[in-house]
Amino acid sequence: MEERVMELFDAKRFSELKELLLEQMPADIALLFEEIEEHERPRFFRVMPKELASEVFALLDSDLQEELICAFSDSEIKAVMDELYMDDAVDVIEEMPASVAKRILRQADSATRSIINRLLAYPEDSAGSIMTTEYVDLKRKMTVAEAFDRIRKIGLDSETVYTCYVTDSRRKLIGIVTVRELLLASLDSLIGDIMETNVIHANTMDDKESVANLFERYDFLALPVVDNEGRLVGIVTVDDAIDVLQEAATEDMEIMAAITPSEKPYFKTGVFKTFIVRIPWLMLLMISATFTGIIIGAFESNLAENAVYGIALTCFMPMIMGTAGNSGSQSSVTIIRALSLGEVRYRDIFRIIWKELRVATLCGLALGAVNIGKVLLVDNLILGRAYSMPVILVISITLFATVVFAKFIGCSLPIVAKRMGFDPAIMASPLITTIVDALSLILYFQIAVMVLGI
């Protein structure tokens, strides 16, 4: 498709190009748009009919949107913005520099402008920030036939028509009815008789991630959003919920990997920006590793005085810290994900710790036992080292103890963090690893002192 599009465009066969583009999905055109040379983009954009052009526009990267806006006449801006769904319009404006945003807002009529300004005011992570204001609203006294008329009348401009919202005279949400129910009901039934009155809804200020979780739990296609007075102010649609869920998962993974989350795709983030989101945690973790240095330093006389033990203990240091870190992040990642999927809550903390301690005991025993065999077989027999039994015992006991500690810290810190209002993902791998590193070294050296008497 791509080649054919470029061919027609280069040959200026615009009417054929328009036909071809009409058959494509907007998301594919948006992708292809990036391949077009910058100065050609406005011309390409103008080939598309208004409706398609707006759909493609909404899917473009904000840099490209800005570029186009700057190339547009005021009437072109108005044409595009008129066709956009309100939530997409808000997304566009939010990403623009103030001067461009103002120019866009000047093209909107005053009613639209006031809606956009209201939507812009919702906090970034709120349900209000992802909702759209275009939906089909019905009244209790309408018949099914009248409902269909209303859907036909305003349905074209609504993001979804499949769920209709029933409001009273003060715009309070009193029920919902799906098009499926409308189709199965007789045309003279009253909406008030067939509507579902027990409606699950969100508040404008609810966290958008927990709103998105409702879609997963209840298989909704759309969810109504009400203000503090219970008045219907918008709806969230399933496509936006999917985006929120995916963004949340990406964000969790980034935080777990010690990256400050950013919303842009990989290649849209410049080298310097990528450096900026990665360096703070690296710096922090590097500096906090001072602790492990201090711990080793404090033990240095013991290590140096017992050269044989010292070298042996040093050789196993990375393995013990690595195993402890891995054990800890297994627990923390499991709990962080379970928290964000709503599978566990704060009140489960003791049940979680109890379970993790039992799992840790099994893991610690297995690792400790296998370690004895491994050192005797691999290190001593095959590699020809001569680790003595006391040293091997120190390693195995330390393995057991650190795995138990690491899993305890790994499972409890994220829950405590969430309870205190922090993002539990911050407690994942790198930070827990730093704590666990220090702790495992202390345990290691203490156990060495006790068993080896150094």
Place this chain on the structure above:
Amino acid sequence: MEERVMELFDAKRFSELKELLLEQMPADIALLFEEIEEHERPRFFRVMPKELASEVFALLDSDLQEELICAFSDSEIKAVMDELYMDDAVDVIEEMPASVAKRILRQADSATRSIINRLLAYPEDSAGSIMTTEYVDLKRKMTVAEAFDRIRKIGLDSETVYTCYVTDSRRKLIGIVTVRELLLASLDSLIGDIMETNVIHANTMDDKESVANLFERYDFLALPVVDNEGRLVGIVTVDDAIDVLQEAATEDMEIMAAITPSEKPYFKTGVFKTFIVRIPWLMLLMISATFTGIIIGAFESNLAENAVYGIALTCFMPMIMGTAGNSGSQSSVTIIRALSLGEVRYRDIFRIIWKELRVATLCGLALGAVNIGKVLLVDNLILGRAYSMPVILVISITLFATVVFAKFIGCSLPIVAKRMGFDPAIMASPLITTIVDALSLILYFQIAVMVLGI
């Protein structure tokens, strides 16, 4: 709600209970169901009307489903299974022991049984395994009015009615039409004239994750699935796509945290089972840490002979390995997520490496520079150690070199793994950390030998 339900149930006020349950969401009833004592569950289940009961049944954990099936009479099993959507029925049967599965299948009529058996045969990760066979199919020659009649007739049993599928006489998919379009068209228009013919579809054998990604990209509510001959055999609905996306994200996180992925929620997985999914990687990583032991062992004479340098270098070992590991997993996690979101592909490999090397250079320079200041200020001045400038230089040069290496390995391994047909997530944190650990130690000691001449 929960308390009121239990109150009515204990008081045996079943008709009131039934009314109350009818107002609840099936997902909430399923959750509440787990709180009920085991021997009471079949009785509770029978309170619900057939349709609701089946919806709740589909949402129960498979252990509970099995328990209920065993308590049911044959006719009760038939009643529940008849109401289930085909994809849910298949999900239920898949999780049952063979004897129970057979008993369920015996209750189905032969047509249903053959559909179920066909669906059961699709590989676990295929589009076929998540599709349902209940959808509204239309013919090209139908009018819009006839289409509405058909929706009314078979719509109640279809998982979604909002997208209808147009097939020819040989069941080949030739177009789709949405209810929105039907509502906006005149009643005597022909389906063939208003249908969209450029239909994005999946093949039964397509990977379910890439099918789910199509929902995210194109904002679909449902997607048709065809067999190798282009015949329509089922549809995937957006709620199942969301589940697939969430499962995939969870799986990626688990693999990144060195856990064998499992599909069950946290508390549904027993202690032993949790142990089993966690121990293999811990074991593997522990044993592979033998390499770091060997590297340190090979350097032991140098460390022992130069006691001052030896202890100093040992103190910074955890910091260098930690920083290298964190740098590597930043890159690997970023790339793994970008791969699974479809933001980058194999052909981008050189662009990615080029970008990561520039980011790594910046990170390496920043860390190396800050390290000099930190050691002079914190370690030497505040903590009273006396690290000499050559040692500090060794640390900083090593930091720079390992960050560059770690990021190079972190970004390239996942892409190469994917290209070779492995799950890129396997290349994430723990495995990359092991490689990077070994590599950073080698660099560390080599640089120490060169700079310090030991």
